[in-house]
Amino acid sequence: MTGRLTVLGLGPGASALLTPEAAAALEAASDLVGYAPYLDRVPERPGQRRHASDNRVELDRARHALALAEAGARVAVVSGGDPGVFAMASAVFEAIEQGPAAWRALDVAVLPGISAMFAAAARLGAPLGHDFCAISLSDNLKPWDVVERRLRAAAGAGFVIALYNPASRARPWQLGAAFALLREVLPGETPVAFATAVTRPDERIELARLDAADPARVDMRTLVLVGSAATRRIGRDGGGAWLYTPRRA
Amino acid sequence: MTGRLTVLGLGPGASALLTPEAAAALEAASDLVGYAPYLDRVPERPGQRRHASDNRVELDRARHALALAEAGARVAVVSGGDPGVFAMASAVFEAIEQGPAAWRALDVAVLPGISAMFAAAARLGAPLGHDFCAISLSDNLKPWDVVERRLRAAAGAGFVIALYNPASRARPWQLGAAFALLREVLPGETPVAFATAVTRPDERIELARLDAADPARVDMRTLVLVGSAATRRIGRDGGGAWLYTPRRA
Known part of the structure; x- marks a missing residue:
């Protein structure tokens, strides 16, 4: 057999x-x-x-x-x-x-x-419309300075960033540290999306600006997307918004 | 209606x-x-x-x-x-x-x-096992120097890189230029995979080292994956190989 x-x-x-x-x-x-x-x-x-x-x-x-x-x-x-x-x-x-x-x-x-990142992006519009990357914020397996180096390189070069494993009970501070670092590189109005439990009954999608993004919004089932400086927000009738990143960005 | x-x-x-x-x-x-x-x-x-x-x-x-x-x-x-x-x-x-x-x-x-990148990665093993990015090599919509900046940032920070739109009749030189740039940053033995027409009847998967990667291997249906310095090759009985990138890289 x-x-x-x-x-x-x-x-x-x-x-x-x-x-x-x-x-x-x-x-x-x-x-x-x-x-x-x-x-x-x-x-x-x-x-x-x-x-x-x-x-x-x-x-x-x-x-x-x-x-x-x-x-x-x-x-x-x-x-x-x-x-x-x-x-x-x-x-x-x-x-x-x-x-x-x-x-x-x-x-x-x-x-x-x-993947969670593509399901979340689809719900939001087309935020990954140009070059993008995925970074795990878990420092269980790699040192935090590697995470920081990658965040800085990606934001500086204009990638849209998907953040996996943004927080857990044992890793409460990493997302706040990541936002603080990204604020040094990206404009305050850069769109940030919190996509929790996407496609599940308790799905929750929340949008923020980078300068006001609250790390406490996440749980273990949240994917965080951080736009590039080119990512745009289109207001919708009824209150919501789509995010998209132009192909030429 | x-x-x-x-x-x-x-x-x-x-x-x-x-x-x-x-x-x-x-x-x-x-x-x-x-x-x-x-x-x-x-x-x-x-x-x-x-x-x-x-x-x-x-x-x-x-x-x-x-x-x-x-x-x-x-x-x-x-x-x-x-x-x-x-x-x-x-x-x-x-x-x-x-x-x-x-x-x-x-x-x-x-x-x-x-996506093509995840289908190709699945065929190869687990090359996207840690942080990764996707970059389109098309300069129809964005200037080539933006592509170069992103390639350099991503390779320098240790991302595995998926290259979309590596070549077309109207864009014959971009992949060669990308490999030349990546060779300045990454070791010559870094694994490169050419995944063409993945899951289709004429699927073709080819592996190379970065220092010997031949841009002529691609067509419009090829996704190119470039490992990080941590990406590993596991030889298989019968000749092929798996690629994977350790989670702690």
Whole structure:
């Protein structure tokens, strides 16, 4: 019996954003491995085993999935969003590189998903309309000065910036520090968007200016988008606004 | 009668990567507007009108779509990949901002899609495993010195870089110039991937080192990924390799 390991993304939440490819992989799996809240989004299937874990043990979770596949299971490693964006795919390959030679011979596939940044951008209009970047504000795995260097480089060169992992209970100050740094580089009126739980029933989209952006608006499910100096706000009848960044910026 | 304008992405090519949300919008549309090769991917539907156009008239195409919606049509503007990533969404909002006030009152929705960069990354392993950026090499709409500044900033700060629009008949030298600039900043062994027509029948994935990367490998359907100094290559039994960028990089 030959195992298989598939690393897939569920998208931001709504099942209408789960790709048919990922849905088929979920159906075909004998074992699901993932952070518990993501597994909770997948309907139960008779005979399918579930291995739910905490959020801060990615490498252990990857090794567990690889060991199951080596033993012959058809394993789906379940991420939110896209599995290659601050999610499980990198941990799986890190485990393969460090693991037994047999893991390099496994049938491994990564299936893309709708990332939080693109789902949030779609709700807002077209804020990523020109060059953009994604930065994780978590300093669990990299030093904070690396984050600062990247924020400064990206804002200085005119990238629109998507901030992943803006805050958690253990990392309360990073987003405020990031805003303070960005205010040194970007105009005060630069649009900032807080997109929380996008496409889920409790979705919340809030707009601010950089000089008034309040870090306390975020939770673990928030993606923060910071425009470039070229990003524009179009007021809508009824109060809301669209954000877009012109292609020529 | 109230019109509606939906801007959607078909994903990179395979129908298994078209979201159910976008598929439903294609079904519900009275009019499809888009670049001809994208419309060719959508099955014909009786009674549905198609407005195919050339690739270099995004703003005209956006205005045409908005005028149809204003007149009561249910319009789907069709992009490849994700509509917010170097595609039609930004042109639509640019047209709205410059257009008649009635366009701001229209029912407009953007539906995300699987972008070429995430589909390519999935095929390669997990090259976008840490902070990354996307840069269009087209200087049709922005000056080349802006592109150079962004390439230098991104490579210098350790971002993995996805290069969109690497070349066309009218833009033959830009990718070579980009590689030359990146070689000044990044080690010669930095992995580069050429991902052409990802998920389509003629998909082609090629790996190189930055110091030997040949710009002639690309066509209009190629996405180029340039690793950071931390991006790693894992050799596979049988010859291929995975690329991944460790989360702690």
